[in-house]
Amino acid sequence: MLSQTDNALLTLSGPGTPMGDLLRRFWMPALLSEELSERDGPPKKIKILGEELLAFRQTDGRVGIVEQHCPHRGANLYFGRNEECGIRCAFHGWKFDIDGNCVDLPTSPPESSYKDTIKLLAYPVREWADMIWVYMGPREHMPELPQLELGLVPAGHRYVSKKRQDCNWVQSLEGAIDTAHFSFLHAIPTKDEAVKLDILRKTSAIGQESGLADRMRWVTDDPRPKFRIQSHDAGLVIAAGRKTDSTDLYWRIAQYLAPNHALVPVAFPGEVYHGQTWVPVDDTTCWVYTYSWVPDRPLTNAERAKYATGLSLHAEIGEDYVPKRNIGNDYMIDRELQKTLSFTGISGVSDQDAAIQDSQGPIQDRTREHLGPTDVGIVEFRKLVMAAARALQKGDAPRAAAKAQSYAVRAGGWIAAPEKDLATVMTERFGHPHGYVGHEHGLAE
Amino acid sequence: MLSQADNAFLTQAGKGTPTGELLRRFWMPALLSDELPERDGPQKKIRIMGEDLLAFRQTDGRVGIVEPHCPHRGANLYYGRNEACGLRCSFHGWKFDLDGNCVDLPTSPPESAYKDTIKLLAYPTREWGDMIWVYMGPRELMPELPQLEMALVPAASRFVTKKWQDCNWVQSLEGAIDTSHFSFLHKVLATDEDAARKAMANAALGDQSKPDDRVRWVQNDPRPRFQVLSHETGLVIGGGRKTDSRDLYWRIAQFLMPNHAYTPAAFPGEIYYGQSWVPVDDVNCWIYSYCWQPERPFSNSERAKYRGGFNVHSEVDADYKPLRNRDNDYLRDRNVQLKENFTGITGVSEQDAAIQDSQGPIQDRTKEHLGPTDIGIVEFRKLMMGTARRLGAGEAPHQPGLASRYAVRSGGWLAAPEKDLAAVMTERFGHDRGYIGNQYGLGD
Numbered sequence: 025m026l027s028q029t030d031n032a033l034l035t036l037s038g039p040g041t042p043m044g045d046l047l048r049r050f051w052m053p054a055l056l057s058e059e060l061s062e063r064d065g066p067p068k069k070i071k072i073l074g075e076e077l078l079a080f081r082q083t084d085g086r087v088g089i090v091e092q093h094c095p096h097r098g099a100n101l102y103f104g105r106n107e108e109c110g111i112r113c114a115f116h117g118w119k120f121d122i123d124g125n126c127v128d129l130p131t132s133p134p135e136s137s138y139k140d141t142i143k144l145l146a147y148p149v150r151e152w153a154d155m156i157w158v159y160m161g162p163r164e165h166m167p168e169l170p171q172l173e174l175g176l177v178p179a180g181h182r183y184v185s186k187k188r189q190d191c192n193w194v195q196s197l198e199g200a201i202d203t204a205h206f207s208f209l210h211a212i213p214t215k216d217e218a219v220k221l222d223i224l225r226k227t228s229a230i231g232q233e234s235g236l237a238d239r240m241r242w243v244t245d246d247p248r249p250k251f252r253i254q255s256h257d258a259g260l261v262i263a264a265g266r267k268t269d270s271t272d273l274y275w276r277i278a279q280y281l282a283p284n285h286a287l288v289p290v291a292f293p294g295e296v297y298h299g300q301t302w303v304p305v306d307d308t309t310c311w312v313y314t315y316s317w318v319p320d321r322p323l324t325n326a327e328r329a330k331y332a333t334g335l336s337l338h339a340e341i342g343e344d345y346v347p348k349r350n351i352g353n354d355y356m357i358d359r360e361l362q363k364t365l366s367f368t369g370i371s372g373v374s375d376q377d378a379a380i381q382d383s384q385g386p387i388q389d390r391t392r393e394h395l396g397p398t399d400v401g402i403v404e405f406r407k408l409v410m411a412a413a414r415a416l417q418k419g420d421a422p423r424a425a426a427k428a429q430s431y432a433v434r435a436g437g438w439i440a441a442p443e444k445d446l447a448t449v450m451t452e453r454f455g456h457p458h459g460y461v462g463h464e465h466g467l468a469e
Numbered sequence: 470m471l472s473q474a475d476n477a478f479l480t481q482a483g484k485g486t487p488t489g490e491l492l493r494r495f496w497m498p499a500l501l502s503d504e505l506p507e508r509d510g511p512q513k514k515i516r517i518m519g520e521d522l523l524a525f526r527q528t529d530g531r532v533g534i535v536e537p538h539c540p541h542r543g544a545n546l547y548y549g550r551n552e553a554c555g556l557r558c559s560f561h562g563w564k565f566d567l568d569g570n571c572v573d574l575p576t577s578p579p580e581s582a583y584k585d586t587i588k589l590l591a592y593p594t595r596e597w598g599d600m601i602w603v604y605m606g607p608r609e610l611m612p613e614l615p616q617l618e619m620a621l622v623p624a625a626s627r628f629v630t631k632k633w634q635d636c637n638w639v640q641s642l643e644g645a646i647d648t649s650h651f652s653f654l655h656k657v658l659a660t661d662e663d664a665a666r667k668a669m670a671n672a673a674l675g676d677q678s679k680p681d682d683r684v685r686w687v688q689n690d691p692r693p694r695f696q697v698l699s700h701e702t703g704l705v706i707g708g709g710r711k712t713d714s715r716d717l718y719w720r721i722a723q724f725l726m727p728n729h730a731y732t733p734a735a736f737p738g739e740i741y742y743g744q745s746w747v748p749v750d751d752v753n754c755w756i757y758s759y760c761w762q763p764e765r766p767f768s769n770s771e772r773a774k775y776r777g778g779f780n781v782h783s784e785v786d787a788d789y790k791p792l793r794n795r796d797n798d799y800l801r802d803r804n805v806q807l808k809e810n811f812t813g814i815t816g817v818s819e820q821d822a823a824i825q826d827s828q829g830p831i832q833d834r835t836k837e838h839l840g841p842t843d844i845g846i847v848e849f850r851k852l853m854m855g856t857a858r859r860l861g862a863g864e865a866p867h868q869p870g871l872a873s874r875y876a877v878r879s880g881g882w883l884a885a886p887e888k889d890l891a892a893v894m895t896e897r898f899g900h901d902r903g904y905i906g907n908q909y910g911l912g913d
Contacts, residue, residue: 195542195543198542202542204561204576205560205561207561207562207575208558208559208560208561208562208575209559209560209561247561247562247575247576248575248576248577248578355548357548359510359511362550363509363552367550367559368548368559370548376559379548379559380544380545380548380559380560381544383538383544383545383547383548384538384542384543384544384545385538385543388542388543389538389543390543392538392540392543393540393541393542393543394540394541394587395541395542396541396574396576396577396583397576397577398561398576399542
């Protein structure tokens with residue numbers, strides 16, 4: 025439970041808010057690369073952290089992200105011309121490059137230096153892992169891109185999508201690092217094992233290959249996993265151990281990576297890894313960038329086709345990356361299905377998550393919640409992120425921003441003897457107590 | 470005319486407002502029973518007096534009305550499972566019964582007492598008169614259900630619908646107890662007998678469905694003389710019009726605290742109509758509309774007629790929104806307005822809705838100009854606002870404690886002009902305030 029003030033601190037990310045300032049010290053996905061597919065193509069309006077911006081891919085292929093309004097008379101550059109390495113206002117022809125320099129000011133005499141005094145707000149941009157990233161913080165504090173493994177593997181090994189969500193980003197992220205909900209929200213309430221397995225394969229909330237039925241059973245049968253949390257340079261390892269048929273524990277281990285990434289706790293060695301990154305559009309809407317990758321092989325076309333039509337965390341999306349099952353159509357809830365094969369009656373793991381997270385309210389009122397032992401991951405996440413936001417207000421920069429390599433970690437599942445502590449389990453599963461795999465991609469040990 | 474402060478006082482019904490607190494001392498219709506037809510069926514989101522709630526019919530047939538957000542992490546129980554006498558959250562399986570007790574909390578160990586500390590806000594409900602009623606006030610002051618006659622007659626002798634309206638509930642109720650508007654708003658212009666009969670088929674003046682004497686009297690006398698009598702649970706509002714003799718034609722409505730009104734049409738043997746207004750928020754309301762016949766069941770053809778829109782019953786879609794509504798200008802037809810009826814809008818209910826919505830989302834009563842035919846409205850406001858003020862000062866309303874005194878009728882009568890309203894009432898109903906509870910064993 026949070027006070028109203030703390031809930032505001034945690035959830036509000038507009039310019040000048042403490043959490044907004046913190047988020048602005050990190051690189052944020054702004055678009056999928058595919059959204060600006062064409063050089064000199066149409067500019068695109070975007071909104072991030074409450075700021076209305078314009079993105080365009082210029083003649084040389086580089087992407088600019090700038091404020092929308094021309095400094096001359098405030099016309100929106102969205103209606104301008106994306107041409108010859110710059111965006112030119114349609115009103116009086118003022119032209120700007122991706123760094124915000126005014127490169128042509130045809131309404132002043134050629135000899136005038138007025139042009140050199142004119143600046144358009146422009147944020148640094150990087151293109152990495154099929155996404156266009158933006159840095160909206162103080163220029164002198166710009167960090168390296170976080171070395172998420174999906175960006176380290178060859179492009180053929182990953183799949184990236186995005187989806188819009190109709191709630192504050194924090195409760196959606198909290199839903200992802202709360203792995204206790206798998207015993208309920210994604211449960212398949214049928215005793216027919218064959219039917220259950222078939223649905224599992226189609227929705228893939230639990231894992232992809234062998235042992236699927238066992239894992240689902242363990243998750244369903246133990247709704248009170250024992251949680252263990254470990255902090256590291258880039259975030260938190262959030263692990264939940266459930267009972268199995270032997271004395272061993274079935275560990276499902278997620279990663280939270282500051283400030284807005286989470287990796288899912290599913291993959292056994294050789295399986296597909298999944299992760300998500302939340303980017304606030306404003307305080308009641310967010311983009312969820314969703315990605316899957318395999319370190320040691322390319323994804324097949326069949327796998328890509330499955331993700332494209334909605335599988336695991338990838339939503340089946342319609343136009344403009346809005347999920348087909350969304351708040352506007354009640355997520356196409358089927359009450360008959362809810363009585364038989366689905367705990368929610370909603371199809372799709374991603375859509376089940378979205379429905380329940382949106383239903384917490386545009387911004388969840390955390391003054392009324394009642395947390396319990398399975399919510400400790402959420403508690404630790406809030407402590408970390410709120411302390412970082414408070415520290416930044418006092419002048420202490422967030423440590424994680426400077427530790428780009430520490431983002432090269434994995435999350436996943438493992439089965440281990442009950443007496444083993446989490447660091448041991450992590451080392452068994454990933455070869456490192458925090459799941460670090462950067463050295464496999466040429467980063468430091 | 471009201472001051473801005475008084476207008477807000479009268480019309481705002483949210484939690485903590487004076488009128489909102491008054492309304493919360495009474496049972497309110499929350500749904501038609503029809504809306505939750507199935508045990509363990511889909512739960513339904515509802516909104517009453519600005520409060521978002523969830524209604525569900527559980528395994529044993531009883532109905533729960535609860536706050537929608539799970540106390541755990543605030544997920545909406547709308548997406549939960551209605552099963553085995555309770556509502557289970559889809560997020561982590563917390564389960565609640567219709568009294569709001571947490572009956573299962575699977576994320577805590579079975580031996581934990583955490584469950585017993587968790588409560589979901591739940592309001593008492595009753596099912597009565599084909600409606601699901603909810604009481605949203607202080608539990609220790611919960612009254613009996615108001616003994617409206619429509620619920621005392623056998624189910625076959627009543628018909629109940631509801632309709633959405635796009636304005637504050639008070640101005641809609643004021644439209645109903647203002648019986649002088651019948652001379653205009655519902656007027657039939659057609660002079661040709663057949664056309665008039667057709668227009669009259671939906672008229673509100675009686676059940677004969679023909680341009681009879683009563684219709685003529687109403688149309689010819691736009692200045693009925695009003696008399697208002699107060700009684701234990703509300704007001705008798707009588708409007709007397711000239712007839713062809715020296716007798717007066719009385720049309721007598723009832724207002725029953727705090728949100729019910731009966732229409733003034735029925736002669737003995739005819740059908741009685743009433744309505745109950747329930748604020749959704751301050752600019753929308755549900756109107757529960759009902760009719761009943763104390764002496765006989767309704768025929769199937771009568772029911773079909775009501776369903777298609779008749780008198781206070783509107784023609785509605787699957788979500789109880791009138792087919793002729795604000796968004797389509799009530800399908801007003803200028804040609805019809807020139808030749809057939811006063812508004813060009815088809816249906817008495819829709820004519821009422823159009824004119825009431827048109828007063829604004831919340832009528833600005835600082836700009837109105839009331840006259841002698843508006844005294845029913847004036848008395849209604851005095852009663853409501855006086856009661857709400859006294860409640861604010863700590864004095865509970867007495868009407869909730871007098872449930873049986875809601876068993877009254879309203880209707881029409883012809884009487885000599887020297888008779889006062891109490892005498893007319895006694896002639897018409899056998900009681901000077903229209904009480905008929907004695908016919909149902911509720912005492913004299």
